Amino acid sequence: MENKHELPKTYDPKSFEDRIYQNWCDKKYFTPSVDDGKPPFSIVIPPPNVTGQLHMGHALDETLQDILIRWKRMEGYSALWLPGTDHAGIATQIKVEEVLRKDEGLTRYDLGREKFLERVWDWKNKYGNRIINQLKKLGSSCDWSRERFTMDEGLSKAVREVFVNLYNKGLIYRGYRIINWCPHCRTALSDAEVEYIEQQGSFWHIRYPLKGGSGYVEVATTRPETMLGDTAVAVNPNDERYTSLIGKTLILPLVGREIPVVADEYVDIGFGTGCVKITPAHDPNDFEVGKRHDLEVIKVISDNGSINELGGKYAGMDRYEARKAIVADLEAEGYLVRIEPHTHNVGTCYRCKTTVEPLASDQWFVKMAPLVGPALDAVKEGRIKFEPERFSKIYINWMENLHDWCISRQLWWGHRIPAFYCEDCGEMTVAKTDVTVCPKCGGTHIHQDPDVLDTWFSSALWPFSTMGWPEKTPEFEKYFPTNVLVTGYDIISFWVSRMIFSSLEHTGNIPFSTVFIHGLVRDAKGRKMSKSLGNGIDPLEIIDKYGADALRFALATGNSPGNDMRFSDEKIEAARNFANKLWNASRFVRMNLTIEETGLPEYASLANEDKWILDRFNRLTATVNSSLEHFEVGVTLSAIYDFTWDVFCDWYVELTKARLNAPGTEENLTAQRVLLYVLTGILKLLHPFMPFITEEIYLSLPHDCESIMISDYPKVTEELYNTEVADSFERVITAIKAIRTRRADMNIAPSRKSKVYIATKYADSFGESTKPFFVRLASASEVEVAEAFDENEVNADNSVQIITDSAVIYLPLADIIDIDKERKRLNTELERLKADAERLNKKLSNESFVSKAPAAVVDGERAKLAKALESISGVETALKKLG
């Protein structure tokens, strides 16, 4: 047995959390061994961005994962929680560019690609561990020895392997298509990276005159500047208003270009004017129309969002500046018909919120159609389960409506696309290793594609790339597929779905069997926490003030899967108060301990209240284990909370005080052992949720293991169930509560003690050993129990009468009692009970209820009726005695 330390008088989490975490690390408890012979349980962390700072969303995510992993570890699994970080292409590149501009007044182009990347790596090495250290403050039991980074050597190898395989299968291709372009980040974006924000805009109606001066057509647009790239106007072939115009030629205003009127089903007859200007280079639908009619693609907006050299007099203007100028010119020349206000959704970059510009560009794409089927089947067939289940619908809906995935980014920070071009013969080679000699012409003037891959391309491989894939490492063999993925619903489309189809395609296996989805953490007013609102709550400040355990408790409690939650001062204070309560109860138990052993004494030697608490604890254990199995973290925690506070502290600890005050007796030792057993059990059940305080207390008590985190999680012990004794003891509790209630009703000061006479047919329940409980907890001066009421002992006229379903209790308090009031009260009570009994009678005489309801339910109702009848007879007796 190690030395047991003292527990200081005040609960001060700062005094032990870091020390305990360091000890766990030193002992390597977080690092499971592949050959430990235990069944595997694994989770990979959703890798936070290296640029990131811990926020409440992370705190919730990590807390839930840690709860699961600690629970499974204590249950005897080889529990691996694999941590790491994501290189976060756009975010990190922007971050370092900012620093560069601020500190040195330079742009990345000033440095050049290689030098710039050196700076990014410097930055990563310097600040990339910040978020990892923050995770440690939370108590996360990640296996830091297996920490990975999306751009480390192994993962980069996996990325290349996947790219080349997909390319060779024809699932990756290069194409000239309309993509979403962010003029600020100067890169292409995937559909998922575009956020639509509703904006107040205008609808400009413009006349396009017919060649030859005989009339015009009227088109409407929200982006007038794109007219510089118009190469046709389209009408619906079934639109009778315009059939005569099809095939005619128009003169594009301001530009003077001749463009045709084409017929295309894409045009909605009922919307706008029914005539649509077609700009194939800057609109995805127009691009398709253009392909069908063989129209020229004229790109007029450049990478930085300005009008390019094809824009005539508008060349060089920013797109919004050009819009103003064009509208003004149209008006001056009489082409502008009118301007309508118009609300529409504008696509913006999810990183910088700049309005994206759709433009035609050469990019790399993943062909989605062949990957979707298996990824849908895995969920539909239940091999991958979403928890809560409803999120599988969101997943399915998204997967069924996928376009090809644009994976190339015009950035420098990321995995460079492994495509090599021969400058001599133009051959392109895609290969796992760098190409230096052209396989076609033998030329050596080779350059690699300058683009990098979408960050999510490497994230999609995370569950297996982190395990060493494509090598068959021992980790991969043992821990893949992983068991649970814990993440927020906001990331299902970005990440979860891509992991699923990638894993199925490349490993032939699912990446995880359960996706445990949680909601967002909002502020006390229900608003999303954001930098711009400045309403974010810093988890590290909370930890500093209240402790990591309190933060974890606040995040885990009252939170149901998939739902958003609010974080408030009240919540964190309630959590801290609970920790304080546990701390003090433990201190009380500890100061009364003289024993060293940890087990229970002979069951037969236990008092009824001991058997009662053990029965209740056993039930708690059953609840906890089954609800954790269903990811009901919040329900589990509140069950432990209620038991700890209401059952253990408020009742059982109080009930043991009489025995604790009698040192040296056998009863005293028994009480100590049961107290220690139940308290230790609570600590173990609670440990996954509140790892620090439970460890600190556990080690201060006689303990059976060198750390609570590697001890065994409590399991149900069949022998500890004892409904009969537990029910019998509940009668005592019921009686004490009833006495307290009556005394409070009558405003009897606690200092005013009273004799307590208990008339009951359950005299066994109210044995000699229960009398001190009435003295201590119900202000009794002395207690007398009788099988039946003894008229000689009690003058009912002078007694307060209390009726429970198992006893009639008399408090002789002659000077306080008001006979009329008593009679009235008893009559009201009698009426209520009779109404109850009648209702139950009616229910039980209902033939279909008795025959169709389960026997247990019917029996339950019968028991209720029996209790009601007993109470009725108790009240009637009392009334009779009252005269």
Next chain:
RNA sequence: GGAGGCAUAGCUCAGUUGGUUAGAGCGCAUGCUUGACAUGCAUGAGGUCAUUGGUUCAACUCCAAUUGUCUCCACCA
């Protein structure tokens, strides 16, 4: 336009396959220095479980519609 969530006490929220008198925290009221804890103890007030219908012996729970509210996806120029 498509899909989904939510609606329970003054506030914030639980309520695990339908089965007592619907719960918690905070707040409120009353009384307590009960030698672990005032970050506490005891007691209490407070709810037609959004509305209407349906299924069932039985509905806060399942189904449909309605109202309010939030979110995601698509995007008609």
